[in-house]
Amino acid sequence: MDGLTTEQARLRDRAREVAQEAAAQAAATDRTEQYPWPMVRRMQEAGLMGLTIPREWGGPGLSYFDAALVIEELSAACAVCGRIAVESNMGALGAVMAYGSPEQRRLAAGLVLGGDKPAICITEPEAGSAATEMTTRAVRRGDGWVIDGVKHWITGGGVSRLHLIFARAFEEGRDLGIGGFLVVREGERDPPGLVIHRRIPSMGLKGMPEAEIRFEGLVVPDAMVLHPPGGFARGFGRLMDAYNGQRVGAATVALGIAAGAYRQALDYAGRRHQFGRPIAEFQGVGWMLADMSIKLEAARALIWRAARSAGPAGFPDRLAAAQAKVLAADTAIEVTNNALQLWGAAGYSRENPLERMVRDARMFAIAGGTAQVLRTQVAEQVLGRKLPQTRDGFLRQAAAEAGRD
Numbered sequence: 527m528d529g530l531t532t533e534q535a536r537l538r539d540r541a542r543e544v545a546q547e548a549a550a551q552a553a554a555t556d557r558t559e560q561y562p563w564p565m566v567r568r569m570q571e572a573g574l575m576g577l578t579i580p581r582e583w584g585g586p587g588l589s590y591f592d593a594a595l596v597i598e599e600l601s602a603a604c605a606v607c608g609r610i611a612v613e614s615n616m617g618a619l620g621a622v623m624a625y626g627s628p629e630q631r632r633l634a635a636g637l638v639l640g641g642d643k644p645a646i647c648i649t650e651p652e653a654g655s656a657a658t659e660m661t662t663r664a665v666r667r668g669d670g671w672v673i674d675g676v677k678h679w680i681t682g683g684g685v686s687r688l689h690l691i692f693a694r695a696f697e698e699g700r701d702l703g704i705g706g707f708l709v710v711r712e713g714e715r716d717p718p719g720l721v722i723h724r725r726i727p728s729m730g731l732k733g734m735p736e737a738e739i740r741f742e743g744l745v746v747p748d749a750m751v752l753h754p755p756g757g758f759a760r761g762f763g764r765l766m767d768a769y770n771g772q773r774v775g776a777a778t779v780a781l782g783i784a785a786g787a788y789r790q791a792l793d794y795a796g797r798r799h800q801f802g803r804p805i806a807e808f809q810g811v812g813w814m815l816a817d818m819s820i821k822l823e824a825a826r827a828l829i830w831r832a833a834r835s836a837g838p839a840g841f842p843d844r845l846a847a848a849q850a851k852v853l854a855a856d857t858a859i860e861v862t863n864n865a866l867q868l869w870g871a872a873g874y875s876r877e878n879p880l881e882r883m884v885r886d887a888r889m890f891a892i893a894g895g896t897a898q899v900l901r902t903q904v905a906e907q908v909l910g911r912k913l914p915q916t917r918d919g920f921l922r923q924a925a926a927e928a929g930r931d
């Protein structure tokens with residue numbers, strides 16, 4: 527019924543095996559707030575890092591859909607492991623594989639297959655949803671670029687080696703547009719000019735560091751600049767094409783957490799007795815479980831559609847990715863909360879996994895494009911018109927439309 531090929535079913539089984547080990551350490555990862563290096567090694571051994579890396583560069587050349595199957599299984603057990611699987615298959619890695627030189631692809635493939643989860647550096651303190659308002663600058667100097675600026679909420683800051691930095695490029699004072707610049711931390715050593723300034727304490731997914739990173743005269747040679755079609759002038763859009771892959775990945779982590787919480791709720795409803803009966807016999811409980819199952823299937827269907835929309839060398843469709851992420855993020859919040867509700871006080875206890883799942887699920891309506899911003903993106907696509915969010919942009923468009931009447 528799920529339409530998987532034999533290879534895909536095997537891949538999912540392999541991910542399920544690793545997920546059992548991931549489940550065993552998820553509470554400790556949350557409690558200690560330590561990046562789960564032993565799980566990274568396990569995922570690496572099982573061939574779950576760099577699934578989307580083409581064979582030419584040493585990977586198995588699998589699809590975004592295949593990666594999504596793995597991400598859901600890992601996330602149901604340990605959401606931090608799921609996020610590692612996202613960034614070792616999508617996002618920055620996808621951008622390098624699509625737009626990088628052979629040397630850049632070889633470098634990224636080697637790092638990821640060696641256990642690295644690349645970091646993508648877009649958000650700034652004053653440019654969150656309004657990402658194109660970023661002020662991090664890459665200024666042309668000699669055969670390279672000098673980057674100055676601040677990024678925050680950078681997932682993996684302090685553990686990731688490969689960094690894809692979005693910055694506005696300037697040459698002789700001219701604003702060329704937004705580009706992607708690659709920088710590598712060697713082991714624990716930060717290159718001069720890249721400062722992991724601080725770790726940002728977060729509500730959930732605590733084994734994954736979120737960091738503020740400062741660039742202070744960071745030198746990036748030309749050989750480490752990505753070259754999407756259309757150059758810097760179209761750079762942001764093309765980098766976002768790649769980022770649509772990560773939106774599908776983030777949606778899949780949300781789905782996985784929700785699916786894990788649902789399984790916990792189903793199990794508990796069968797074994798918890800009140801009024802002399804399993805609580806599963808109460809209609810109020812049954813309907814909650816029914817709604818959870820319906821929403822999970824709907825979110826999974828949108829995610830699979832979005833993941834499958836990527837052609838062999840392409841990225842998931844922008845509309846499908848945004849639709850899937852909006853539904854999966856909302857579903858994760860609702861399903862994890864209702865699963866906790868069905869566990870009663872036991873769900874609220876830190877001795878059981880549901881309170882962690884509720885906290886872990888919360889980020890997906892914020893990161894990777896908020897629920898509101900993505901709804902606007904969906905509206906733009908279904909209406910077939912730009913919906914400028916700045917006052918100036920809106921007024922310019924209104925004036926242009928009035929002029930046409």
Ligand SMILES: CC(C)(COP(=O)(O)OP(=O)(O)OC[C@H]1O[C@@H](n2cnc3c(N)ncnc32)[C@H](O)[C@@H]1OP(=O)(O)O)[C@@H](O)C(=O)NCCC(=O)NCCSC(=O)CCS(=O)O
Pocket residue numbers: 609646648649654655656657658659681760762763764766767770772773776844893894895896899903914915
């Ligand atoms: C896109 C926004 C930042 C809104 O900014 P603007 O109004 O200035 O931009 P637009 O004119 O809408 O777009 C500029 C340019 O980019 C193209 N574009 C935009 N989005 C996409 C997309 N999803 N896919 C493909 N192309 C895209 C757009 O067509 C324009 O192209 P042209 O110039 O016409 O060629 C804002 O809507 C937005 O997306 N904000 C969210 C920012 C975000 O997602 N940040 C994520 C940071 S990383 C992260 O959170 C990781 C978390 S995780 O673990 O995954």
Ligand SMILES: Cc1cc2nc3c(=O)[nH]c(=O)nc-3n(C[C@H](O)[C@H](O)[C@H](O)COP(=O)(O)OP(=O)(O)OC[C@H]3O[C@@H](n4cnc5c(N)ncnc54)[C@H](O)[C@@H]3O)c2cc1C
Pocket residue numbers: 645646647648649653654655656678679680681682728736889892893894895896897898899902915
């Ligand atoms: C756990 C986590 C991991 C992250 N990882 C990364 C990462 O690896 N790399 C990276 O670059 N960034 C990362 N981010 C940052 C993330 O992408 C931003 O938080 C997100 O884009 C929103 O920006 P903001 O937090 O500044 O919120 P703001 O943009 O300030 O938004 C505040 C509120 O206003 C609403 N809002 C803003 N604009 C509009 C609008 N036009 N219409 C309607 N509502 C609007 C938003 O929906 C939100 O509710 C991460 C964030 C989190 C929480």
